[in-house]
Amino acid sequence: METLLIAIVAAPGILFLSLALLWLLGWTPPEKVTTGLTKVVYIGIALCCSALVLEMYRTGAVSVEASLGTWFEAGEYVFSFALVADWLSLPLTVLTIILAGIVTAFSARYLHRDRGFFRFFMLLNLFAFGALLAFTAASYDLMLGGWELVGITSVLLISFFDERREPVQNSVRVFATYKLADVGLMLGIFGLHYTMQTADFSKIAEGHISHPTIIGLLILIAAAGKSAQFPFFGWLPRAMEGPTPSSAIFYGAISVHLGAFLLLRSASIFEASPWASIVVFLVGAQTALIATLIQRVSTDAKTSLAYAAMAQLGIIFMEIALGFPRLALVHILGHAAVRTLQFLRAPSMLHDYHRVHAAAGGHLGKTGLHYERILPEGLRAWLYRIGLERGYYDALADRVLIAPVLRFARWASGFEPGLVQSTQSRELKSLINGVARDVWNESAKRVES
């Protein structure tokens, strides 16, 4: 069973590395070879996964742990490479394999003769490897590796249609959000090492956790960043610039649920800290509210789906905070499956509507507007405005966070020699010159007198 688990995780990574090396040396495989190899790999790992589940069922094992020993060590620090398939990681592993296979089959036609065809499949394989590694990692240290791979592939796919400026600009913005949120995960992991001398999930669950509120909040920052929760939710609509199949698997299914998965893996930390759980609940509730508002006024299908996914993720966060991990897991699986279908059908949405209308023998009646009717008209107008402006999130982030950081950096650059003199540098120089001139004049007067 251990070998099966290792094979499941390693296969997409090996495919990626082999194709990448051949490409670097000059050979670009034709479309059929690329998709054929990818399909073979996903069918193979789907079979391995089935065999693993059957074997676990037959032997009655609740979890399988595959240890590859020590990855590296120095001094007292040991980085163990161990994978685990349990009640949490196994369903998500199965989901990842199935959805990656579906997206492969879909993209073979959707991206046919696109100049980024090979790039897309390479990134998809790297993403699948990262996601499987993150789900099956037995420690936070190893999970961080998969977590970051998912992040970078996500960003590179956002800028897939790079002949336009917007996807490229948005990919940088999304990457910045990811990286800043990931600092929280890194610090949380180091906090665990510092206080508990381990980052293994099993040892943390069994041991006494010191400072669980601080560590829990650091982990929450990373989870909120990956799952597009408050205050990081501005990146998700920007990520919709990528091709539809990648939006489906990243932002409808796997990548956005990694944050919720992290919270589920860290359940013991949040159980030890009611305060951290309360913050998780508030973050989820706040995001669900604002996302549902924005989703109702979004004018394009993918953005609307993105905010709908965000709202569901907010509810999943609330379920986790209230202590219903299994409900949250079922919610994740169901939500991911439905959302992938919706994203993949988004390019044909109008066609689908026409078919439904044709089958119904005319236009269907308007749905919704149940909650809106309860609210007073003035409040509805305000909420509509907030929804249209996407909660003023981008404006706030620009003004409160990005602008001061860039202003500081520009101010500091003004003092760097070898650059074109900036305003503040000129002002400082003139101030110094002025003071020096005054001192000189003063002393000259004294000498004269």
Added chain:
Amino acid sequence: MFLMDSFSLFAIFGYLLITAITLATAPRKDVSGNNRIQLALIVAGTLIAYVSGSLWVFLVGWALVGLAFRTGKSGMMLASSTLALGIGTALISFGENGNAHIAGFAALVLAALLRKGIFPFHFWIPMAFEEAPLPAVNLMLNSHLGAFLMIRFAFRLFPQLAVQTLSLIGLLAIFTALYAAFLALVAQRPRRILALLCISQTSFILAGLENRNVEGITGALVHWLVVALATTSLLAVYRALEVRTTEVDRPAGFLGLGFHAPRLAVFFAIGALTLVGLPGTLGFAAEDLLFHGALESHPLLGFGLPLATALNAITSLKLLSTLFLGRRGIHVPPIPDACWMERFALTVPVVILVVGGISPSLFVNLREPSAHWIAALLAGR
């Protein structure tokens, strides 16, 4: 007079490798005429410094590298560092009392800080990037003679003084890493951005040494190799772009060069992302060890390193996007992709970094004995 141990052997091997990659990928005009003499001086000086067993021999090697940069402000700063090292060497060799030795040690530290471009002496490295040929700058920067000086001589001759001053050096290194990362966010010219990225990431080496534990020091030594290989790739690709089009000097927007040169784009991406610890590359293991070491010895200081890495990652992606993504402007000519020599030469660091990422213990185990030796020196054993 001369000393060859596992520490210097590894440094020499790494340095010869990046020299070979640099020479294989450098444009012809960068390795001919006076530039050839400049490169020869740098390589000879660095190798002499690596095998030196006495401060005087080391000074000769250091001065030779300085001689290669005679003009400009960078030349002046290198000359200042040579002067500081010369004064330190003289004070240590001929000084008869403790005060002279303390002054000599201070001069060695000053020389190392000047050479490594640690704040407030960081400003000359962007100037060197802008006024000198990139292959020469790469070979000068990646010799890491400042760190070598600290390990080989300052720690060995004055372990007590080294322990007392390391906190200050570490603080300066982490501040430099953060400060350069902030400056890089708003820098415009790619050469300047690359210089600031290099300053920020090479500062991690001194910050790792300051940890005084085996994890941190091993991380610093592995990071030394990562920085050398990754920056060599980055600078080689950037120089390859410079000789293909002048548009890269001051890009007015996205240049979209990846359309015609996808392999150069991938080499650049791997170099840039390895530098900031991409999982699956050796940079991940190096930064993991560095951060763990930093947090074990100074938790508060250790928080600065992940933040600097995050900022550098953002800058790296911005630069990658500017150079290789976007619609190619009509003023940007179509450029050829990596030629065969470039392709094979740049595949070497990529393979080493990826193999190191898959099996980091190969490199970590090679560097750990040196880390034990340095940690023992600092512990006074």
